[in-house]
Amino acid sequence: MTATRWFPESMPVPAVTADTLGWWEAAAEHRLVVQACSGCGRTRHPPSPMCPACRGRSSSWKEVPGTGSIYTFTVVHQAFLPDLAERVPYVVAVVDLDEGGGARLVTNIVDAAPAEVVIGGRVGVVWEDMGPELAVPRARLLAGNG
Ligand code: ZN
Numbered sequence: 001m002t003a004t005r006w007f008p009e010s011m012p013v014p015a016v017t018a019d020t021l022g023w024w025e026a027a028a029e030h031r032l033v034v035q036a037c038s039g040c041g042r043t044r045h046p047p048s049p050m051c052p053a054c055r056g057r058s059s060s061w062k063e064v065p066g067t068g069s070i071y072t073f074t075v076v077h078q079a080f081l082p083d084l085a086e087r088v089p090y091v092v093a094v095v096d097l098d099e100g101g102g103a104r105l106v107t108n109i110v111d112a113a114p115a116e117v118v119i120g121g122r123v124g125v126v127w128e129d130m131g132p133e134l135a136v137p138r139a140r141l142l143a144g145n146g
Contacts, residue, residue: 004126004128004129005128005129005130006087006108006110006111006128006138007084007087007108007128007130008081008083008084008087009083010081010083011081011083011130013130013131013134014134014136019047019048019049020046020047022047022061023035023046023047023061026061026063027127027134027135027136028133028134028135029135030127030135031063032063032064032065032066032097032125032137033061033062033063033064034061034062034064034097034101034103035047035048035059035061035062035103036059036060036061036062037051037054037056037058037059038058038059038060039051039054039056039058040053040054040056041101042054042101043062043100043101043102043103044103045097045100045103045104064097064098064099064100064103065098065099066097066124066125066137067098067122067123068095068096068097068098068105068122068123068139069095069096069098069120069122069123070093070094070095070096070109070117070118070119070120070121070122070123071093071094071095071104071119072093072094072119073091073092073093073119074091074092074093075089075090075091075092075114075117076088076089076090076091076092077089089114090108090109090110090114091108091117092106092107092108093107093108093109093117093123093139094106095107095123095139105125105137105139107125107137107138107139108139109123109138109139109140110126110128110138110140111140111141112140112141116141117141121141122141122142122144123139123140123141123142124139124140124142125137125138125139125140126138126139126140
């Protein structure tokens with residue numbers, strides 16, 4: 001089995017904090033989760049220490065299917081790292097996650113030309129393994145768009 005890579009080895013790795021550790025642990029297992037408040041049930045992403053609705057500090061991880069709809073997106077033409085020069089243009093999108101209760105994921109749309117990406121387009125998460133314990137969710141357009 002070969003790992004699928006869309007971005008170069010030299011990409012900076014995310015900084016993991018106490019608040020995000022559980023999220024990255026799930027990601028390493030290729031499970032997409034959102035944070036769910038133990039007090040009021042509201043879901044949120046990215047992970048944060050306090051519920052914005054009830055200020056509760058207790059939460060759990062809710063697994064979501066990894067599908068969603070593009071809420072908005074932008075096309076990056078500038079290579080912010082030298083190794084990205086041959087990867088531009090690429091798409092950064094905000095995805096409304098199915099069963100996410102309004103939680104949205106900022107990700108990249110991969111395996112599609114920017115012109116194929118539309119607001120409302122359906123996507124599914126694909127995982128990019130960037131290290132032995134680091135996987136990053138990207139998204140691929142699903143059939144039936146447009
Ligand atoms: Zn709450």
